[in-house]
Amino acid sequence: MGGDFPRGKSAIAGLATFGVGEAPGFSSMELTARAALLAVEDAGLRIDAIDALFICQPDDFFAGLSFAEYLGLSPRFTDNNRTGGSAFMSHIITAVMMLEAGYIDTALIAYGSNQRTNGGKLATSIKPNSWDAPYRPLFPLSSYALAAARHMHEYGTTREQLAEVAVAARQWANTNPEAFAKGPLSIEECLASRIISSPISVRDCCLVTDGAAAIVLTRTDRARDLPRPVVPVLGAAAATWWNSIAQASDVTTTAAAESGPRAYHAAGIGPADVQTVQLYDAFTINTVLFLEDLGFCPKGEGGRFVSGGTIAPGGTLPVNTNGGGMSYCHPGMYGLFAIVEAARQIRGEAANQLGKIDVALAHGNGGTLSSQATVILGSADTL
Amino acid sequence: MDGMTGGPEAQWRAALADGRFLLQRAISSGTVFFPPRVMEPGTGETDLEWVEATGLGHIYSLTWVSQKPPVPPYNVAIVRLDEGAQLMSRIEGANPETLRIGQRVRAKIGTQDDGAPILLFEPTGH
Numbered sequence: 001m002g003g004d005f006p007r008g009k010s011a012i013a014g015l016a017t018f019g020v021g022e023a024p025g026f027s028s029m030e031l032t033a034r035a036a037l038l039a040v041e042d043a044g045l046r047i048d049a050i051d052a053l054f055i056c057q058p059d060d061f062f063a064g065l066s067f068a069e070y071l072g073l074s075p076r077f078t079d080n081n082r083t084g085g086s087a088f089m090s091h092i093i094t095a096v097m098m099l100e101a102g103y104i105d106t107a108l109i110a111y112g113s114n115q116r117t118n119g120g121k122l123a124t125s126i127k128p129n130s131w132d133a134p135y136r137p138l139f140p141l142s143s144y145a146l147a148a149a150r151h152m153h154e155y156g157t158t159r160e161q162l163a164e165v166a167v168a169a170r171q172w173a174n175t176n177p178e179a180f181a182k183g184p185l186s187i188e189e190c191l192a193s194r195i196i197s198s199p200i201s202v203r204d205c206c207l208v209t210d211g212a213a214a215i216v217l218t219r220t221d222r223a224r225d226l227p228r229p230v231v232p233v234l235g236a237a238a239a240t241w242w243n244s245i246a247q248a249s250d251v252t253t254t255a256a257a258e259s260g261p262r263a264y265h266a267a268g269i270g271p272a273d274v275q276t277v278q279l280y281d282a283f284t285i286n287t288v289l290f291l292e293d294l295g296f297c298p299k300g301e302g303g304r305f306v307s308g309g310t311i312a313p314g315g316t317l318p319v320n321t322n323g324g325g326m327s328y329c330h331p332g333m334y335g336l337f338a339i340v341e342a343a344r345q346i347r348g349e350a351a352n353q354l355g356k357i358d359v360a361l362a363h364g365n366g367g368t369l370s371s372q373a374t375v376i377l378g379s380a381d382t383l
Numbered sequence: 384m385d386g387m388t389g390g391p392e393a394q395w396r397a398a399l400a401d402g403r404f405l406l407q408r409a410i411s412s413g414t415v416f417f418p419p420r421v422m423e424p425g426t427g428e429t430d431l432e433w434v435e436a437t438g439l440g441h442i443y444s445l446t447w448v449s450q451k452p453p454v455p456p457y458n459v460a461i462v463r464l465d466e467g468a469q470l471m472s473r474i475e476g477a478n479p480e481t482l483r484i485g486q487r488v489r490a491k492i493g494t495q496d497d498g499a500p501i502l503l504f505e506p507t508g509h
Contacts, residue, residue, distance in 0.1 A: 131418045132471040134501050137459045138448055145446035146461055153444070153484045197459070198447045198479070246461050246471035251444055 005093075005235055005266035006100040008383045012231040012343045013223040014043025014216035020329045021180035023210040024117040028059055029070055032112030035212035036071065043216040044227040045106065050216070052077040052104040054091035058113055058332040067110065076104055083240065084366025085280050088335040089373030090238045095217045105218065112212025113331035132244050138197050141205065141283070143245035143368030145197040148285040151252045152199060154300065157288065159199055161303030163190035165284040166203050166326050168312035173323025175313070176351040180209045181327040204284040206325035206334070213336040215343065220383070231343045231377050234359070235266030238373035245368045252300075255372040256293035256363060263361075263374035264295075271295035274376070275357050276345050277317060278338035280365040281324045287311070290363055291319070294374065313352065321345065321352045335364035339375060346379050358382050387433075391419035394433070399500045404436040404490050406468055417468035438490035439507070440464035447479045462488060462504055476505045 016038030019031045026034075032055070040047050053075045057063035064080035079094055081087040088109055095107035128139050137143060151157045167187055173179035190203035223230045239255035239262070242248050264270050271294060279290045288302030296317060297305035305311075311319035322328040322341040329337060342360035344350040358379040365372060387394040391407065395418075398405045408415045409423035410430040422429050443463040447456040456479060462472050474488060488504035495501045 134495060134499075135459050135471050135473050136448070136457065137446075137471065142446050142448060142459050146444040146459070149446055149484065150444040195447075195449055197449070198456075200446075244471065246469060248461075249469075251461070 006096060007234055007266060007268065008232040008378065009220055010096040010099045010217050010233050011220040011223040012215050012233070012377070013218050013226045014039045014041070014045065014228060015340050015343050016042055016214050017178065017337065017340055018212045019112070020178050020211040021209050022117055023114060026114055026210070028057055028113045029066060031114060031210065031212035032057065032067065032110050032214070033070055035112055035214040036108055036110045039110070039214035039216050040108065042228060045216065047071055047073070049106050050108045051075055052079075052095060052098060052107040054079045054081070054095060054107060054109040056081055056087040056111060056333065058115070083238070083371040083373070085282070085333040085335040086238065086364030086366035086371045086373040087333070088339060089236060089362065089364040089375045092217065092233060092339070092375050093236045093238060093373070096233050096236065099217065099219050107217040108214060109217065109336065110212070110214035111333060111336045113333070114210045115332045116208050116210045129244055132246055140368045141200060142197040144283040144285055145200045146245050147251040147289065147369055148199050148283070151285060151288065154252055155303065157303035159191055159201070160187055161307050162199070162204055162284040162288065163187045164306045165281065165287040165311070166190050168306065168309065168315070169281065169320055169324040169326035171312045172321050172352055173327030176323050176328060178351060179323040179328045181207055181323070200283060200285070206282045206330040207327065209329040209331050211329040211331040211337070213340050215336070215339060229347045230380050231346045232380070232383055234269070234376045234378040234382060235263045236373070236375040237262030237266065238371065240371045243367055243370050248369070251369070252289065254289055254293050254365070254369045256290050256374065259372045259374040260294040260363070263376050267376040267378070269359060269376065273359050274361045275318075276321055276342070276354055276360045277319045277363070278322070278342045278360065279320065279363040280334050280338055281320055281326050282330070282334065282365060284326070286365060286369075287319065289369070290365070293372075294361065294363060318354055321350060321354065335366075338362040338364060342375070342377050346377055391421055395419040398433070399492060399502060402492055404438055404492065404502060405433045406436045406464070406466055407431050408434045415466035415468050417464070417470050436490065437465055440488055440504070442474065442482070442484050442486045442488060443469065445474075445482065445484050458482065460504070470502070472502060472504050474504050474506065482506070
């Protein structure tokens, strides 16, 4: 067997973000707990209804324990997954399975970081492994640069095409009041920005911001009795192919090429059914790679696909409609924010609402293109 | 692996300090892999032997890390060895104008600032 997924049996019943951008004076746990409280309130519940906690803080190895203590809960289950920015998609998988089994009743998935106002330093202690470290790759940036360089070499992808990703993200952010980075951004400006680790320049990189997000999951039959529109989880899958980019047999293809098809299979849909894509754009090359790997264009065509505003406002495939990690927020790990935006689109309350959305995909990336996890959310009409 | 002590990583590092670049090979499958492990990745086979690497391979991918001028950029490469194994390294004796993905390279053993040996590569003549 393997691969079975209880399609639509669990749903996001509440969601929230807090402190997106700059939240001076807040600790990471304070931001996380504020988002958690707002999400629980959004679900029409009290915090003591939560019986399972899922969290992955950048600065706290024992974050699950700290979170339980902070909230004053004694959860039946606590998960502190360490697959990086994809952890939150994996949290959904675990929570859905546990909800379906009746092992838990109400799961809270949360994340928060004060990475920007806490001195602007990356609140992470993650380092390259002992085999890679002597060569001083910038972590994680050089790993993405190695993927981008090979993608350019094999498929003719250009810096102009990568810049299209950053410009599209900014255009979405410009009409999202919550987004941190706003204002005009041109392809030329991106191309003129300083190269950090070739071919990646400053404008190919995500933001460094504060911010927190949280979602509440429960069984869909119960979620229907709660105040907000249900956002059922139609399918989800996670895949891990390597840790160090140096061990990738093909750096131009990520494990999203596995997690995507498995998630589609679980949901009973394909890429053509997806109305909006929210993906983890730590660097511009991510968007190109994931759109290919998730089946929105053939391998190698991602650069051409994103050109000409395809993924920007008014384009044929709305991607990262909140502005993404490039221009909305990136507090160390972005995965949960992609999920929240996908759910907001389905609930009809996104800042850049696309109309009625019934199927939205949220994709998370962890490590250095290492861990990939895909979640497909639907509306009540998809059940 | 007679005469070698400790786990595979320690054995590999001891050999490097002796000026030798070793790779592990699974005897039953013939697969050569890196980094060193206690078993063949993917199969769990433990019938492993050390072989001398040819030291030859090519640049699979390449990035130049900028530094504050006038300090020149340094490169970080993924080298694909002719044996099939792959690793991160630095290509010495090269510059951003001429070094390319696909370039043939040969291993050499250098010394880090702390005196530890380090596996490096340099372009082959052709």
